[in-house]
Amino acid sequence: MAEAGSRFGKVVLARGDCAGCRIGGPEVPEHLGRMAEEARRYFPVEVEVVAGELPGERVGRRELFQALLGSAKRTAADLVPELPLPALEEKEGGLPAELRLRGLAAGRAPEVRWPRIRVEEGCTLCPVCTNVCPTEAVRRVREGEEYVLYLQVAACTGCGACVESCPPQVIRLEEAPKEEVGKELELFRGRPPWYDL
Ligand code: SF4
Numbered sequence: 001m002a003e004a005g006s007r008f009g010k011v012v013l014a015r016g017d018c019a020g021c022r023i024g025g026p027e028v029p030e031h032l033g034r035m036a037e038e039a040r041r042y043f044p045v046e047v048e049v050v051a052g053e054l055p056g057e058r059v060g061r062r063e064l065f066q067a068l069l070g071s072a073k074r075t076a077a078d079l080v081p082e083l084p085l086p087a088l089e090e091k092e093g094g095l096p097a098e099l100r101l102r103g104l105a106a107g108r109a110p111e112v113r114w115p116r117i118r119v120e121e122g123c124t125l126c127p128v129c130t131n132v133c134p135t136e137a138v139r140r141v142r143e144g145e146e147y148v149l150y151l152q153v154a155a156c157t158g159c160g161a162c163v164e165s166c167p168p169q170v171i172r173l174e175e176a177p178k179e180e181v182g183k184e185l186e187l188f189r190g191r192p193p194w195y196d197l
Pocket residue numbers: 119122123124125126127128129130149165166167168169170171
């Protein structure tokens with residue numbers, strides 16, 4: 001929000017029927033207010049929350065975050081030291097180039113601390129963290145009757161969007177040990193409470 005306010009001025013957020021939403025809940029508007037307060041610690045952004053549709057072209061949260069985090073991605077790319085890069089093993093279904101570069105950067109710059117998230121008991125396997133993650137670091141897949149959350153550690157920027165947005169507040173940010181940076185970790189697995197709905 002602070003970044004958006006510093007670039008575009010007043011930020012207007014639209015929300016739906018939070019009180020009737022089984023994923024969000026009635027506390028969402030209050031939570032947005034707290035996020036706006038937090039954003040004002042970094043920039044005097046004016047935030048307005050309106051109920052219903054906004055006029056104009058729709059921009060998804062993912063596109064917005066991707067645009068705002070462009071500079072963060074460039075910073076991560078800057079961590080990669082001298083060229084040429086060593087040959088990287090290409091494998092079918094392997095990591096996209098950007099993630100491989102981030103993993104390489106982490107390995108070469110031991111002083112760089114790398115974030116990851118952890119999901120604690122109480123996760124409802126809703127789609128919120130996978131939807132808000134600007135780098136698609138978190139994915140949710142169905143495996144039989146279970147759903148599983150996976151984290152691509154190299155893609156996590158530690159932005160905290162998922163931490164802030166998780167309805168039951170079960171995500172926490174922590175430092176990733178270096179050996180986890182290139183890995184995909186299982187964060188949570190289970191049969192969600194809404195499975196039989
Ligand atoms: S960690 Fe939170 S946001 Fe992510 S699936 Fe679980 S409940 Fe939803």
